Amino acid sequence: MVGWMGTWTQVEFLYGMVLCPVLSSVFVALLCRFEHAYGGWEQLLAFPISKNAVYLSKMIWAWSLIGLTNTVLFGYFFVIGKLMGVSGIFPFISVLKLFFGGWFATLPLIAIQLWLSTRLKNFALPIAINFAFVMPNVFISSSKYGKYYPWSQPAYAMTPENQLGVIQSLQDFYLVVIIIFVIFCIIGLFNFARIEFR
Numbered sequence: 001m002v003g004w005m006g007t008w009t010q011v012e013f014l015y016g017m018v019l020c021p022v023l024s025s026v027f028v029a030l031l032c033r034f035e036h037a038y039g040g041w042e043q044l045l046a047f048p049i050s051k052n053a054v055y056l057s058k059m060i061w062a063w064s065l066i067g068l069t070n071t072v073l074f075g076y077f078f079v080i081g082k083l084m085g086v087s088g089i090f091p092f093i094s095v096l097k098l099f100f101g102g103w104f105a106t107l108p109l110i111a112i113q114l115w116l117s118t119r120l121k122n123f124a125l126p127i128a129i130n131f132a133f134v135m136p137n138v139f140i141s142s143s144k145y146g147k148y149y150p151w152s153q154p155a156y157a158m159t160p161e162n163q164l165g166v167i168q169s170l171q172d173f174y175l176v177v178i179i180i181f182v183i184f185c186i187i188g189l190f191n192f193a194r195i196e197f198r
Contacts, residue, residue: 023069027065062110066103
């Protein structure tokens with residue numbers, strides 16, 4: 001029978017490769033939707049709160065929602081695995097590390113999506129753009145350049161280390177994640193500070 005880690009790789013392929021990147025764009029777009037409607041940004045920014053604080057709070061909320069989603073998936077994976085009779089002892093620490101890794105690896109995606117969602121008033125457009133970048137994920141993630149592609153990074157982080165043939169070092173991978181996140185966070189903050197909302 002397939003053990004817990006074998007079962008997890010099947011779940012991770014769909015969730016890390018497709019659902020997690022798509023959900024990140026949906027959460028961010030929802031967090032910006034009401035501000036784009038009926039002059040919401042003007043009303044929000046009329047309060048004595050800096051633009052940077054508003055922008056970063058949206059990012060923290062989006063990241064928290066992804067974390068909540070990962071937690072629910074973690075619970076469902078354990079319960080359904082038990083019900084389906086997955087063999088072996090549940091590797092709690094190993095699976096938990098993969099969940100936290102996947103959560104951390106969504107930061108660049110959230111930074112990119114927040115930048116797009118604050119610029120584009122159309123709710124569906126940032127989601128459509130994100131989906132277009134998710135589509136080639138299967139091909140890009142299997143190449144040596146996949147670790148630089150933000151839409152592949154959650155899948156990499158959720159894959160057991162012994163199956164990561166194209167990544168030489170997880171430290172290098174997480175360094176790439178941090179660098180991409182910082183770059184797009186700075187771009188987003190710089191852009192948001194200069195937008196005049198009407």
